[in-house]
Amino acid sequence: MKKTSIALASLALAVSCLIAGAAEASTMPKAEVDHSAFVFALGPSLAFDFKLAPQVSLGASLGLPFLVEGFNNGVNSRYDVRVVYRFLQQGGFSLSGIFGVWGSANFSNTTLSRWVGLELGIGLAYKFTPQLTGRLNIAGGYNFFGSRLGFSDFYPPASGFELGYKFSPSLEGTLGYNGQGDILGLRWTI
Structure with missing residues (x-):
């Protein structure tokens, strides 16, 4: 019964957000590394973060960033696969390192695609109250086949x-x- 209620509530929220316009699940990794989590995409995008050890998670996200790029260059999708390692947990503050592989595929014009690159950065989190947490992830994106310098994007999927x-x-x-390109999100911890 509980699973059915959650599924129906998720479906109703997804439909209402699609009707209302741009709303997506936040697929950004958490610096706290406190639980495994599944993020249901409303935009559409989705993510899964699996807690491997007390300080390490392995995650992936897949999305269609309409709010970042719209349909200006056709239909695009972005992905990443990342590892988050928590270096510091002190009181309500967490500091983590983020390392991953990311890419962007343009289905309308494949010459605009950035198929594979690296994302590297830090994740900060602060728990203001037991219910409210702020997060900031700063990760640079290095693309192997993009520009001459390789730095084609300072906003890969793990940033935000x-x-x-x-x-x-x-x-x-x-x-x-x-x-x-996510604005609104729902994250289920498991």
């Missing part, structure tokens, strides 16, 4: 900022912006 509010121990809503 958000405020997360825990509605319950297993459900968090987010408001922010990241490299997938």
Whole structure:
């Protein structure tokens, strides 16, 4: 019954957001590395972060960043696969390193695609209250086949900022912006 209620609520929220316009799930990795999590995409984008060890998570995201690029250059998709390692957890503050592989595919004009690159940066998180957490991920994107210098994007999918509010121990809503073009999000911890 509980799973059915959650599924129906998710479907209703997804439909209402699609009707209302641009709203996506925040697929940005969490610096806290406190739980495994699944992010259902409303935009559409989705992510999964799996906690491998107390300080390490492995995650991936896939999205269609309409808010970043719109349909100006055709239909684009972005992906990343990343590892987050938490270096410091002190009180409500967390500091993590982010390392991943990312890319962007343009289905209308493949010459505009950036198929594979690296993302490297840091993730900061601060728990203001037990329910409210602020996050800032600063990650640079290095692309192997983009420009002559290779730095074609300083906003890969793992970059961004958000405020997360825990509605319950297993459900968090987010408001922010990241490299997938996400603004609103829902994160289920597992």
